[in-house]
Amino acid sequence: xxxxxxxxxxxxVIENLCFRRGRKMIFDxxxxxxxxxxxxxxxxxxxxxxxxxxxxVGGQLRPDKGRIWVDGQEVARLSTRRLYxxxxxxxxxxxxxxxxxxxxxxxxxxxPLREHTDLPEDxxxxxxxxxxxxVGLRAARDLDPATLSGGMARRVALARAIAxxxxxxxxxxxxxxxxxxxxxxxxxxxxxxxxxxxLTSVLVSHDVTEAMAISDQVVLIADGRVVDAxxxxxxxxxxxxxxxxxxQGRPDGPVPFHYPGASYRDDLLGQGExxxx
Amino acid sequence: xxxxxxxxxRTTINALTVFGRAFIFLIRMLASLxxxxxxxxxxxxxxxxxxxxxxLIIVVSGLFVGMVLAYQGYITLVNFGAAEALGGVVALSLxxxxxxxxxxxxxxxxxxxxxxxxxxxxxxxxxxxxxxxMAVNPYRRIFAPRFVAGFLSMPLLAAIFSAVGVMxxxxxxxxxxxVDSGAYFSQMQSVTDWNEDVLSGVIxxxxxxxxxxxxxxxxxxxxxxxxxxxxxxxxxxxxxxxxAVLGLDFILTGLMFGAG
Numbered sequence: 001x002x003x004x005x006x007x008x009x010x011x012x013v014i015e016n017l018c019f020r021r022g023r024k025m026i027f028d029x030x031x032x033x034x035x036x037x038x039x040x041x042x043x044x045x046x047x048x049x050x051x052x053x054x055x056x057v058g059g060q061l062r063p064d065k066g067r068i069w070v071d072g073q074e075v076a077r078l079s080t081r082r083l084y085x086x087x088x089x090x091x092x093x094x095x096x097x098x099x100x101x102x103x104x105x106x107x108x109x110x111x112p113l114r115e116h117t118d119l120p121e122d123x124x125x126x127x128x129x130x131x132x133x134x135v136g137l138r139a140a141r142d143l144d145p146a147t148l149s150g151g152m153a154r155r156v157a158l159a160r161a162i163a164x165x166x167x168x169x170x171x172x173x174x175x176x177x178x179x180x181x182x183x184x185x186x187x188x189x190x191x192x193x194x195x196x197x198x199l200t201s202v203l204v205s206h207d208v209t210e211a212m213a214i215s216d217q218v219v220l221i222a223d224g225r226v227v228d229a230x231x232x233x234x235x236x237x238x239x240x241x242x243x244x245x246x247x248q249g250r251p252d253g254p255v256p257f258h259y260p261g262a263s264y265r266d267d268l269l270g271q272g273e274x275x276x277x
Numbered sequence: 278x279x280x281x282x283x284x285x286x287r288t289t290i291n292a293l294t295v296f297g298r299a300f301i302f303l304i305r306m307l308a309s310l311x312x313x314x315x316x317x318x319x320x321x322x323x324x325x326x327x328x329x330x331x332x333l334i335i336v337v338s339g340l341f342v343g344m345v346l347a348y349q350g351y352i353t354l355v356n357f358g359a360a361e362a363l364g365g366v367v368a369l370s371l372x373x374x375x376x377x378x379x380x381x382x383x384x385x386x387x388x389x390x391x392x393x394x395x396x397x398x399x400x401x402x403x404x405x406x407x408x409x410x411m412a413v414n415p416y417r418r419i420f421a422p423r424f425v426a427g428f429l430s431m432p433l434l435a436a437i438f439s440a441v442g443v444m445x446x447x448x449x450x451x452x453x454x455x456v457d458s459g460a461y462f463s464q465m466q467s468v469t470d471w472n473e474d475v476l477s478g479v480i481x482x483x484x485x486x487x488x489x490x491x492x493x494x495x496x497x498x499x500x501x502x503x504x505x506x507x508x509x510x511x512x513x514x515x516x517x518x519x520x521a522v523l524g525l526d527f528i529l530t531g532l533m534f535g536a537g
Contacts, residue, residue: 055406058409058410060406060409060410080414084412084414085412087409087410087411087412088412090410091410092407092410094403094406094407096402096403098402098403098404098406098407099404099407100404100407100408101398101399101402101404111411111413112411112412112413115411115412115413115418116412157407160411164411
């Protein structure tokens with residue numbers, strides 16, 4: 001029987017996370033909790049470290065400071081064996097799909113099953129078809145990944161990510177670069193997968209409309225910190241200046257249109273003076 | 278002045294860092310070798326890809342090198358009335374030196390660059406990352422089988438190179454220049470020593486196989502995930518492993534034959 005304490009606890013807890021790449025600070029004292037069984041979207045401008053956040057949660061990167069717990073386990077402190085055991089319960093959908101190019105669609109979905117289970121071939125075959133049917137690509141099982149469109153590749157990657165029935169799935173920019181029909185298919189798949197499998201979904205995205213429509217919780221990050229967080233409707237109602245600019249896509253506001261620097265007038269005059277020299 | 282000293286220091290530190298990373302990479306790969314015994318099929322696929330697919334270039338090159346050796350050897354030997362010694366000259370040159378060295382250089386160009394490009398592209402398209410997130414260790418699943426395949430294929434390719442070279446020498450020496458067929462092979466048999474010549478060639482090709490495949494796989498793993506990065510890594514594989522083969526050949530030859 002499920003432990004109610006575990007059921008109510010957040011799936012992912014991030015506390016005082018600091019992470020830098022070279023001299024650039026990506027996260028500066030970032031904290032957030034991601035509830036179990038819901039769809040949570042982390043939104044922020046390009047370059048705000050959304051993908052880096054997923055890699056930190058997946059244990060591919062280690063925080064400089066602060067801690068990240070997934071399912072009660074502190075990711076950075078796990079031994080390789082326990083980290084891999086945790087990853088078996090975690091699916092990740094990469095922006096590009098990241099399908100293995102030397103394997104067919106069928107073998108891509110079968111890959112985690114072949115690596116981690118000893119299922120008889122007929123059971124494995126049935127399971128893979130089940131996963132492919134769920135994303136609508138059962139008939140595409142013999143295709144080569146190179147021949148798939150971006151949207152199809154992402155759907156195959158989703159089938160692969162759910163092959164081991166994970167309880168957490170991480171989506172890296174799932175809506176980027178898709179036509180409206182494919183976008184609709186991916187949106188409905190994410191929602192349906194979340195409901196039917198009862199898993200926790202974490203998306204990073206900057207596609208406001210889709211993310212707001214699909215999410216139970218939204219976390220806005222900028223400059224390495226959480227700017228605002230809450231259910232989408234609440235967030236829209238009480239949006240700060242920055243959040244309003246981001247959510248409504250206004251070109252100028254707290255985030256200026258112009259890259260910060262000397263004033264236009266000074267620059268023009270300064271240029272004139274140098275030419276006289 | 279200070280700038281150039283600083284630049285020299287920076288270059289040295291960078292080179293040492295890369296060497297350190299390559300060494301850690303090698304240790305991790307060697308620690309994952311159990312996969313080769315548990316799932317030999319993974320290695321076998323790679324033996325086909327790096328070994329069997331290199332056969333054509335190895336066979337053609339071996340044939341021509343053997344034929345040229347026979348021509349050159351004959352021109353010199355016939356002046357001393359020793360044209361019958363041609364078989365020995367061709368076989369010794371091939372087994373001791375040209376077999377292992379030319380095979381390693383061709384292998385670096387054909388299979389090494391392909392390995393680097395493949396792994397670099399897998400890194401760029403996040404396939405290695407995806408594998409890690411599926412709890413599959415790329416050192417076991419990807420790097421170790423490729424490394425062992427290269428390491429196994431090289432001595433076999435070098436042996437084929439030398440054998441085809443001997444046949445090339447026979448075609449020119451016996452077929453074209455009129456050396457006696459029996460003398461060609463009997464000379465070869467009498468001057469070629471198993472331990473000193475054949476085994477030393479095999480040891481060389483094992484060492485070259487180890488180094489070339491290590492460099493190729495590491496360069497792929499270490500490539501910058503951009504198209505320019507892959508192109509640079511592929512070039513590095515060919516340049517660095519060719520230089521390593523030539524340098525190591527000098528050292529190994531010194532060690533094997535220098536004392537005698």
